[in-house]
Amino acid sequence: MDERALIEGMARGDRAAFREFVEQYKKKVFYLALDMVGNAVDAEDISQEVFLKVFRSFATFRKDAKLGSWLYRVTYNASIDHLRRKEFVPEPVGDDILESRSRDDNAGLPHGGAVDPAAAVESNQLQARIARALEKVSPQEKAVFLLRHYDDLMLKDIASSLGLSIGSVKSYLFRAVRKLQKELGGSPLISGVEASHD
Amino acid sequence: MISCRTSKDRMIEALYGELGPSEKERFDEHLRSCLDCASEYSVLGATLRVMDRRERPDPGPAFWDGYWDRLSRRKVWEEAGESTRTSLGARLARVLSKIPRWSYQAAGAAALLLVGVLIGSRLINTPGGTGRVDTAAGSITPSGAVVQAENYIERSKVLLLGLVNYDAATEDAYAFDLGGKKTMSRELAAQAPAIRGALNARGQKRLRDLVSDLEVIMMQIANLGSGQDVEGVELIKQGVDRRGIFLKIDLDRMGRDARGPVDPAPPAGETKLPKKNKI
Numbered sequence: 001m002d003e004r005a006l007i008e009g010m011a012r013g014d015r016a017a018f019r020e021f022v023e024q025y026k027k028k029v030f031y032l033a034l035d036m037v038g039n040a041v042d043a044e045d046i047s048q049e050v051f052l053k054v055f056r057s058f059a060t061f062r063k064d065a066k067l068g069s070w071l072y073r074v075t076y077n078a079s080i081d082h083l084r085r086k087e088f089v090p091e092p093v094g095d096d097i098l099e100s101r102s103r104d105d106n107a108g109l110p111h112g113g114a115v116d117p118a119a120a121v122e123s124n125q126l127q128a129r130i131a132r133a134l135e136k137v138s139p140q141e142k143a144v145f146l147l148r149h150y151d152d153l154m155l156k157d158i159a160s161s162l163g164l165s166i167g168s169v170k171s172y173l174f175r176a177v178r179k180l181q182k183e184l185g186g187s188p189l190i191s192g193v194e195a196s197h198d
Numbered sequence: 199m200i201s202c203r204t205s206k207d208r209m210i211e212a213l214y215g216e217l218g219p220s221e222k223e224r225f226d227e228h229l230r231s232c233l234d235c236a237s238e239y240s241v242l243g244a245t246l247r248v249m250d251r252r253e254r255p256d257p258g259p260a261f262w263d264g265y266w267d268r269l270s271r272r273k274v275w276e277e278a279g280e281s282t283r284t285s286l287g288a289r290l291a292r293v294l295s296k297i298p299r300w301s302y303q304a305a306g307a308a309a310l311l312l313v314g315v316l317i318g319s320r321l322i323n324t325p326g327g328t329g330r331v332d333t334a335a336g337s338i339t340p341s342g343a344v345v346q347a348e349n350y351i352e353r354s355k356v357l358l359l360g361l362v363n364y365d366a367a368t369e370d371a372y373a374f375d376l377g378g379k380k381t382m383s384r385e386l387a388a389q390a391p392a393i394r395g396a397l398n399a400r401g402q403k404r405l406r407d408l409v410s411d412l413e414v415i416m417m418q419i420a421n422l423g424s425g426q427d428v429e430g431v432e433l434i435k436q437g438v439d440r441r442g443i444f445l446k447i448d449l450d451r452m453g454r455d456a457r458g459p460v461d462p463a464p465p466a467g468e469t470k471l472p473k474k475n476k477i
Contacts, residue, residue, distance in 0.1 A: 019266060026265050031254055040257060048269050052276065123253075130252045148214060149249060155216060174210050181245040 003067055010058050022051055025068070028151060029075050035146045036079035036139060037086075046078045053078070072153075072161040076143050083139060133183035141176035144169055200228050205235045213243055275375075343396030347405050348454070350386065350393050354412040355447050357382055361419065362435050366428045376422065376431070383419035390416065404453075408446050415443065 001009070001020050009017025029050050034043035053074055054061075061070055134142060143162065147153045153161065159169045200208075205228045211217045212225050229236040357379060364374050390413035397406040415438060422430040438444070 022266055022269060026262070030257075034254070040255070044261075044265075044268075048272055051269055052273055055273070126248075126251060127253055130249065149246065150252075150254075155211065155214070170207075170210050174206075177210070177213070177242050177245055180249060181241055184245055184248050 007061075007063055007067060010055075011063070018055055021054075021067070025071055026051075028068075029071060032072065032075050032143075032146060032151070033079050033082075035134075035150075036076070036143065037082055038135075042082060046075070046082055050075050050078050066157070066160070069157060069161040072147060072151075073163060076162055079143075080139055129184060133180050136183050137176045137179050141172045141179070144172040145176040145180075148173055199231070200224050202228075202232060202235055205229070205232065206238075209235075209239055209242065212239065213246060343393065343399075344402070344405065346393050347397055347409055350389060350409060351412065351447055351450065353382075354386055354416065355444075357386070357419075358415070358438055358443065361431060362438055364431065366431070376427065380420050380422055383416040387413055387416035387420055405450060408450055411441055411443060411446065415441075 001017065006017055006021055006024075010021060026047065030043055030047045033046040033050070034040060037043055037046065050071065054071060061067075137145065140162075144158055144164075147158045147161065148155065155166055155169050155173070158164070159166045162169070164172075205225060208217060208221065208225050212222065217225060229239055360374075361379060390409055394406055394409050394413070397409065415434065418430075418434050418437065422434075
């Protein structure tokens with residue numbers, strides 16, 4: 001079912017259309033919420049709230065707008081509300097792993113498909129490091145970065161989804177990447193690039 | 199040729215391939231002649247490549263397969279809750295709209311008459327003449343306090359049984375409905391002080407202590423975290439076990455069964471209660 005048919009079906013209150021809509025977008029909504037709040041149970045709760053809200057307030061949806069953009073905005077707002085309710089405090093992720101990483105400065109980055117224990121440890125280290133770096137980014141910067149980098153939304157679509165100007169989106173994204181670079185500065189890949197320019 | 203400022207302004211678009219061909223050509227030309235901008239572009243690009251290696255945890259096929267069912271159930275429950283609230287209000291409005299205006303005036307007059315009769319009877323009655331007492335928590339007779347406490351214990355027991363029998367590993371978290379249990383616990387915790395306050399007669403200490411224990415547990419349940427808070431539920435289960443709550447509830451029931459029906463209200467004028475509770 002294409003987006004137009006989906007919108008028309010949902011406007012009629014067609015349950016099958018709503019189900020199709022949920023099936024199409026459940027992963028995107030869940031993962032955006034998960035990336036924003038960092039907890040799978042809360043992310044599912046938020047994603048369900050989002051779909052129910054969309055279902056109930058579908059009459060307010062402008063038929064010429066993009067369904068995905070609207071959905072991202074509702075998810076983003078629901079996640080921000082959740083973080084405000086919880087008085088969000090970033091959790092340090094995998095300190096033990098990071099400590100062991102700092103003791104082994106010669107460890108390189110993992111290579112795809114590695115299955116040996118050393119590679120698995122390295123992969124975990126990298127994941128912990130990335131998670132920690134993402135925690136340093138503000139919710140707005142994070143949302144913009146996640147939508148551009150992992151959901152492949154164009155800057156103008158992010159602006160439309162989050163109700164921001166393109167200038168703000170570029171600014172948030174630039175700040176996010178800069179912060180990530182600062183946090184991941186010790187990563188051999190980035191250090192190597194930095195060293196080559198010194 | 200573009201300036202460093204313009205280059206920085208376009209860096210994000212360049213990194214994500216959103217520059218048009220002519221813009222990209224001018225941007226590249228600048229990088230060839232500016233080591234600082236070239237270095238920054240290179241480092242930010244490397245950062246994005248590291249971020250490409252990020253792995254998102256997958257909840258697994260069972261999670262995704264059951265997603266629609268869980269969402270549908272939640273929708274049904276929420277709509278059922280809303281329709282109950284709506285239908286109660288709507289029914290009341292419908293009933294009120296059918297009543298003729300003269301009947302409001304008649305009802306008002308009857309209410310005034312009733313208030314007058316009640317005030318009169320209070321002024322005429324001798325102290326203790328009705329056998330009722332005002333407790334700090336409201337008007338509850340001694341036998342009424344026991345009935346309320348029993349009712350409170352039964353409701354708490356039902357809620358606790360649902361909680362201790364829940365197994366997060368095998369049961370559906372939404373069927374468990376922690377949100378509903380938290381709401382009910384909050385209500386029970388709010389009622390407990392009044393019931394405890396009324397249980398001040400001799401021989402009611404054990405019952406009062408049991409209500410106190412339950413009040414603490416109800417407050418713990420009411421304060422569980424958002425989501426399913428599996429760890430919090432486990433702690434409460436341990437608390438229920440440690441305090442021997444179900445044993446106490448069973449002992450209380452056995453004691454009441456052995457004594458027979460709830461203590462009758464003492465005859466008028468014979469209520470022995472602390473002075474502060476007397477009218």
